[in-house]
Every structure is written in C-alpha cells, then in structure tokens.
Amino acid sequence: MMIEVSHISKSFVSPKKYPGLKGAIKGLFSTEKIEKKAVDDISFSIKEGEIVGYIGSNGAGKSTTIKMMTGILSPTEGNCLVNGVDPNKKRKENAKNIGVVFGQRTQLWWDLPLSESFTILKEIYDVCDEDYAERMEFLNRVLELQEFFDRPVRTLSLGQRMRADLGAALLHNPRVLYLDEPTIGLDLVVKENIREAIKEINAKYKTTVILTTHDIGDIEELCSRIIIIDQGKKIYDGSLQKLKDLYGAKRTVSMEVRNYNQKKLANLWETLGVKEEDYETEYDKEQRILSVAFDKNKIHVPEILTAVMSQMEVKDVQIEETQLEDIVKQIYHSGVK
Amino acid sequence: MKVYLPFASNELKRQMAYKGAFYLFLFISLFGSFISYYLWKAVYGSANSTTIGGLTQQEMIIYVFMTYVTSSMVTISLADWVSEDVVKGLVAMNLIKPIDYRMSLIWRAGGQMLYRFLMPGVFVWIGLEFYKHYALGMPFVKFTTVLCFLCSASMSFLLYVLFDFCFGMIAFFTTYIFGMLMAKEALLSFLMGQLIPLSMFPGWAQKIFEFLPFPSMVYTPVMIYLGKYQRSELVFALGRQFIWIVLLYALGSVVWNRVTKRLVVLGG
Known part of the structure; x- marks a missing residue:
C-alpha cells in the first residue's frame, strides 16, 4: 500500500463569536470555544499507481485531509502512513517522497525567472544532473515549459503557471502526487493538456495521484476510483463505474x-x-x-x-x-x- | 548547507530585480545618517564639554556612520517575510519541501545581508575611513579591529534574525502583525543604539540593557570598531553575543514546534 489512512480526524478550535457590537464586547471576555470537526474519522488505503479522485463540496474537508497527508497539519486523532513514513512525525523525510500542487497557490519564486525556481528545487531535493536532464526533457515534452522558461513567474498566465507548478512538483520524481484543484480557472485546452500530462506521468513513473477537484471532467478522464466526503465524513469509496450504476x-x-x-x-x-x-x-x-x-x-x-x-x-x-x-x-x- | 545556499543567492538576485526599491532604501537611510551627523555637530558645538556620553565629536561621527553600515546589514526583517507567508498562506508551500523553514529564512536573510554589505555598506565604510584619516587626522583603523568588528557584526546578524524569527511567530497567532512590526522597528532602533549611543542613557537604564539582547545587535560591534573595549571586555562582549544566539535559537525552536502543532493554514 502506498498510502494508509486510518481513523484520521482533525478539529479546529476557535473562540466563540457573538453577533453585534454587544456580542463583540462579550467576545472580549468570553473564553468559550467552538470545536469544529473538519475531518471526522476517515480511513482509506491507496495502492501504488492508482489515480484517486477525492471529491466533496466546498468545506467538506478535502484540503484538510490532503494537508494531513503532506505533513502540514497534524491530525487530532488517528494517523496515516505515506510510503511507510508518518508525515506528521517525519515531515522532511515524507516531503522527499511527495509532490504537491495547490491550484490556488504557487511554490515557485514569484519574482524570479522560472528557470531559477527549478534550479533551487534541484538543490533542495538533491536531484543529480542526469536525472534532472532526463526529467526536464520529459516535462518539457508533456508540459511545454520551454516557451516561458526564462520569464519571471509573476508574468506567467494562470495556465502557464499551473503547468510550471505541476512540473516543479514532479522534478524530484515523487512517489505520490497530491493535486488540490489543479485545473481551477483554466480554459478547456489547458485543462486537457494538464490531464494528459497527469496521465502520462502516472503511466511512465507509476506515480500515485490523489486529486481533489470540482471539475467532473477531471474525474471522468483520470480517476478509476473516487472517494467522496461530506462534512468531514467519508460517504463513498469505490469505482466510478459502480457509482454510475448506483445513481446513473x-x-x-x-x-x-x-x-x-x-x-x-x-x-x-x-x-x-x-x-x-x-x-x-x-x-x-x-x-x-x-x-x-x-x-x-x-x-x-x-x-x-x-x-x-x-x-x-x-x-x-x-x-x-x-x-x-x-x-x-x-x-x-x-x-x- | 548546500540545500540552503540557493535561498541566499536567490535573495541576492531578487534584490537586484527591484532596483528602484533598493536605491530608495539607500537614499532614505543615508539621508537619515546625514541628518544625525549635522544634529550631533550642532549638539557638540553648543556643549560645554568635549565628550558626550563618553564619545568625542570625531568618535560620534564614526559612530553615526558605522551604525548605518552595521544596522543596514544586521536589521533584516525576517518577521516581514513570515507575516507575508502567513497572510498569503504560503507557509504550507514551505512545509511541503524537505527543508527547515527557519533555516531557509536565515539563509535568505544572509543573501540580503551580503547585498547590503556590498552595495552601500562597504563604500560608506571606506569613505568614512578616508574622511577620518584626511579630514579628522585620525589613523586608519587597525586590521585586528576590523576582524573583531566583522566577527561581532556577523553574530549581530544571526542574533537579530533569530530574534526576528521568534517575533514573526506572533503572526501565527494574530494573523496580521503590520502594526507590531512598525512598533518593533521603532523600539529596537532605540534599544539597539541606532538612534543614540546607549552610553548616553542614565546609569540605571544601562543596567537593564545589560540583560537584554538588543545592545548586542548594533551597539556592541560599533563600540568594538571604535576600540572602546579592551581585551577582557572584548571577549566578554563577544561571549555575550554568542550566548544570546544560543538562547534565541533554542527559544525559536520551541516556539516553532508549538506553532506547527496548532497551525491553521489560511484559505482552506
């Protein structure tokens, strides 16, 4: 198993807010807290090379789960293993095995040419020259990075940036790739390119992919298996075909x-x-x-x-x-x- | 080590990418130094004694400009970057990489330090030495003093960024710390001896300063440069800087561990 998530929960505690001006003053003295369960006792396991769609409405807890699997957030209860490493205990070790794309953020250096970001990532992940050349050749082919490789990241269009981000996440050939809304805001052509790229990467390197999205097209094209969560709870886990048979x-x-x-x-x-x-x-x-x-x-x-x-x-x-x-x-x- | 080097070199490149901001910074901070230069000239001109706070007028001129050189290198506000990362939700992007967040920030600050040292710092310093020699008729600074100064200034840099990292951690709890950053800068410029030499404060205040890390940030290296510390005092001053570095490093680790445990990434 590449990923094993067992009984994972995450709750956020925030001070209780009261309505109105009176409430705001009351809030200054109140110590009441509200606990909100973003993720509630979720378990699943994913095999190597699978592409899994992780879907749910806004605020269902998708991103929170992803963040626990990447080691950014620590779970309140339960634990997970990614490639045999507990991301919460060994964040840095886990980070070498994973690549992450958050569709709404970038891990690239905003002010510098894209090429610089790749050079830094090469050093950070300790990718040797041979691997780097091979990987860049592949990424250039599937993502067509060369056309904007020397431009500062801040001047890239959203589609270019997303391709660059995907490339950056794959430079060190991660075992697991997390994609959090990778096609958000993109036009159909770019979406299609990104999907093709993900497919090729999965086929060539046997990369396990976990994908959250609101775009049904992404799921229909890429995922053989989907997990649906709602209000922090897992409500469906199975093949896409089965879901269609049940509801379709x-x-x-x-x-x-x-x-x-x-x-x-x-x-x-x-x-x-x-x-x-x-x-x-x-x-x-x-x-x-x-x-x-x-x-x-x-x-x-x-x-x-x-x-x-x-x-x-x-x-x-x-x-x-x-x-x-x-x-x-x-x-x-x-x-x- | 090799992993963090690109953070420094990239910061250097980033600084050069924004030329306008750099020249503005250069102009404004140098301008401030000249204001205090003329202010002190006036103060000494109307004073009854030749020394104020243990410094002669010549020494005061050196103090003013060496403070400029030192603080432009030392006061690199890590906390700005931390708060920016927190507000934009970029801390997560750092945590997905196999690196230490604090180390990457310190190396980045190192890149900026180097740039500020090369760009105005060294030239102001050389200019000052010539002015000192030919206009004030004082001898050039001794080589050993320069070494001691550079050693102390490097520790000052580490001390400042380690402190600033701890300060920046507040951003995780309050989300927005712009006001606090302004307050920090104002207060620190006092406590570090950037505005006026600490030797001009009343005795009891100086006693309190002895137990704070701030004098070690700018005041100590400048006083070393002025040759105000003799052997044992020099060792003591350097030792104190070192101890503060260790303490603030430990504090930063503790705070960071607590922060990551209760981290809430903004924006989903």
Missing part, C-alpha cells in the same frame, strides 16, 4: 411534439401501468419540448416512445444519460442511498 439509472427523454395534450398523456401512463413516483414529466410550451425523466430499470425507452408517438406527433427525440455532475449533486443534497 436515471434517463431523460426529450421529445419535440405537436398537439401536446396533458389529458392524453395522463391516460398514457395509466395504460403503461407505471407508478407516479417512477417518472417526471415536464413540458416546455415555447419550444414544445416534452421531457420525461425515468428509472431505466423500470421503464424502457422504446415503451415510452411508442406510447407517446401513438398519442402525439413527435418531431425529434433526444436521450440523455445522467451526468456524473448530477450524481454528485444528488449525493450532496440527500446523502448516500
């Missing part, structure tokens, strides 16, 4: 119809013998589109189509599968089935 049973058929008639439609469901909770219909008057959302295990698409077509004139049909985004939304709202 919903289909939507949109039909452009003439002579729409609500009464006829109601009769139609009765003749089909379908219960009311198994479907949802919606009619868009302006565009004349009737959309029916249903459970694909209970009703079949042809049944609906023939039934509707027998009553109304259908001009166009579109069938949509549930997007992962909808599944995640659904889980955030109502929890796991």
Whole structure:
C-alpha cells in the first residue's frame, strides 16, 4: 500500500463569536470555544499507481485531509502512513517522497525567472544532473515549459503557471502526487493538456495521484476510483463505474411534439401501468419540448416512445444519460442511498 | 548547507530585480545618517564639554556612520517575510519541501545581508575611513579591529534574525502583525543604539540593557570598531553575543514546534 489512512480526524478550535457590537464586547471576555470537526474519522488505503479522485463540496474537508497527508497539519486523532513514513512525525523525510500542487497557490519564486525556481528545487531535493536532464526533457515534452522558461513567474498566465507548478512538483520524481484543484480557472485546452500530462506521468513513473477537484471532467478522464466526503465524513469509496450504476439509472427523454395534450398523456401512463413516483414529466410550451425523466430499470425507452408517438406527433427525440455532475449533486443534497 | 545556499543567492538576485526599491532604501537611510551627523555637530558645538556620553565629536561621527553600515546589514526583517507567508498562506508551500523553514529564512536573510554589505555598506565604510584619516587626522583603523568588528557584526546578524524569527511567530497567532512590526522597528532602533549611543542613557537604564539582547545587535560591534573595549571586555562582549544566539535559537525552536502543532493554514 502506498498510502494508509486510518481513523484520521482533525478539529479546529476557535473562540466563540457573538453577533453585534454587544456580542463583540462579550467576545472580549468570553473564553468559550467552538470545536469544529473538519475531518471526522476517515480511513482509506491507496495502492501504488492508482489515480484517486477525492471529491466533496466546498468545506467538506478535502484540503484538510490532503494537508494531513503532506505533513502540514497534524491530525487530532488517528494517523496515516505515506510510503511507510508518518508525515506528521517525519515531515522532511515524507516531503522527499511527495509532490504537491495547490491550484490556488504557487511554490515557485514569484519574482524570479522560472528557470531559477527549478534550479533551487534541484538543490533542495538533491536531484543529480542526469536525472534532472532526463526529467526536464520529459516535462518539457508533456508540459511545454520551454516557451516561458526564462520569464519571471509573476508574468506567467494562470495556465502557464499551473503547468510550471505541476512540473516543479514532479522534478524530484515523487512517489505520490497530491493535486488540490489543479485545473481551477483554466480554459478547456489547458485543462486537457494538464490531464494528459497527469496521465502520462502516472503511466511512465507509476506515480500515485490523489486529486481533489470540482471539475467532473477531471474525474471522468483520470480517476478509476473516487472517494467522496461530506462534512468531514467519508460517504463513498469505490469505482466510478459502480457509482454510475448506483445513481446513473436515471434517463431523460426529450421529445419535440405537436398537439401536446396533458389529458392524453395522463391516460398514457395509466395504460403503461407505471407508478407516479417512477417518472417526471415536464413540458416546455415555447419550444414544445416534452421531457420525461425515468428509472431505466423500470421503464424502457422504446415503451415510452411508442406510447407517446401513438398519442402525439413527435418531431425529434433526444436521450440523455445522467451526468456524473448530477450524481454528485444528488449525493450532496440527500446523502448516500 | 548546500540545500540552503540557493535561498541566499536567490535573495541576492531578487534584490537586484527591484532596483528602484533598493536605491530608495539607500537614499532614505543615508539621508537619515546625514541628518544625525549635522544634529550631533550642532549638539557638540553648543556643549560645554568635549565628550558626550563618553564619545568625542570625531568618535560620534564614526559612530553615526558605522551604525548605518552595521544596522543596514544586521536589521533584516525576517518577521516581514513570515507575516507575508502567513497572510498569503504560503507557509504550507514551505512545509511541503524537505527543508527547515527557519533555516531557509536565515539563509535568505544572509543573501540580503551580503547585498547590503556590498552595495552601500562597504563604500560608506571606506569613505568614512578616508574622511577620518584626511579630514579628522585620525589613523586608519587597525586590521585586528576590523576582524573583531566583522566577527561581532556577523553574530549581530544571526542574533537579530533569530530574534526576528521568534517575533514573526506572533503572526501565527494574530494573523496580521503590520502594526507590531512598525512598533518593533521603532523600539529596537532605540534599544539597539541606532538612534543614540546607549552610553548616553542614565546609569540605571544601562543596567537593564545589560540583560537584554538588543545592545548586542548594533551597539556592541560599533563600540568594538571604535576600540572602546579592551581585551577582557572584548571577549566578554563577544561571549555575550554568542550566548544570546544560543538562547534565541533554542527559544525559536520551541516556539516553532508549538506553532506547527496548532497551525491553521489560511484559505482552506
């Protein structure tokens, strides 16, 4: 196992705040504290070479978990092992095994040309000249760093900076790569480049990747396994396919119809013998589109189509599968089935 | 060692990248020294005795400019960097690297120290020596004195940055320490002897200073340069600097360990 996290918890203690001016004065004398559990008893293990998507809504505790795995924060309870090292006890030793990209921050030297940052990192991680040359050649190919290698970091665009940051995190060939929202704010082309780069790195060096993101595209393209957390608790851990099977049973058929008639439609469901909770219909008057959302295990698409077509004139049909985004939304709202 | 060297060389390069800020710093601080030079001239001109606080007028001129040379090298505000890192949430970016945060800051400060020593420091110093020799008719400074001064000034630098690191740790608890940094600078310029020689303070105040690390930061090396310390006094002054370095190093380690335990990284 590359990463073993067992029963890890982190709570933050902050002084209690009271509302209003009176409250502010009260706050000066109060010693009451509020304890907030950001991460609550999470366990999982990750094998070498896996790419795992770690997802959850804002403030769910994703970044806090990552920070405990990198040794920045110390857990309140529980512990974790990364490549056999406890990051909390041996931060520096652990740091040699990991690479980190925080999408919203940079580890590069802001005022200096990018090349300088790489030279410093070479020294810090004690990368020998041969490895450095080989690694740079690879990074240049997948991330195209050379076009802005001599420019000061502060003049780089967000996409360039993110590529540079990813390169910087990979220079010492880490066993584990943590990516905290690596594609935030990037345009589609750059996103695609970054994803391709991550895939190549994972394939070539067998780097274990843990990725937090709000971008469903990242997950669909990269991750074979996902972990979902909500309010500090793990609520799902398994393959992407399984999640889709569990939640992705919903289909939507949109039909452009003439002579729409609500009464006829109601009769139609009765003749089909379908219960009311198994479907949802919606009619868009302006565009004349009737959309029916249903459970694909209970009703079949042809049944609906023939039934509707027998009553109304259908001009166009579109069938949509549930997007992962909808599944995640659904889980955030109502929890796991 | 080799790991931290780039921090120093990069700070050097960074300093050169912002030329405007550097020349402004140079101008303002030199300007201040000339103001105090003329002030002291006026004070000595109207004084009844030839020495004030144990210094003659010539010695006072040397004091003013050597204080400038020393403090521009020594007073490198680590705490500014720490507070910047805390506010921007960059401490995390330092903790993901296999390095010691304090060491990287000290080496970075070392780079800046070297730059300030080379850029105005050494030239002001040489200029002062010529002025002293040809205008004031005093002999050039002795080589051994220069060695002792450089040794003491290096320790002053370490002492100052170690103290400033401890001070910067406050940023982790209060998040924003800009006001405190200003207050620190004002208070320290007094306590280090940057504004007026400590020998001009009343006796009881000087007794208190004996137990504080601040006189060792600027006052001690300048007094060594002026040749005010004889053998045993010199050894005592250097020894005291060394002890303060050890103490502040230990204090910094303790505080840092506590800070990282309760670290809250800003911005998620």
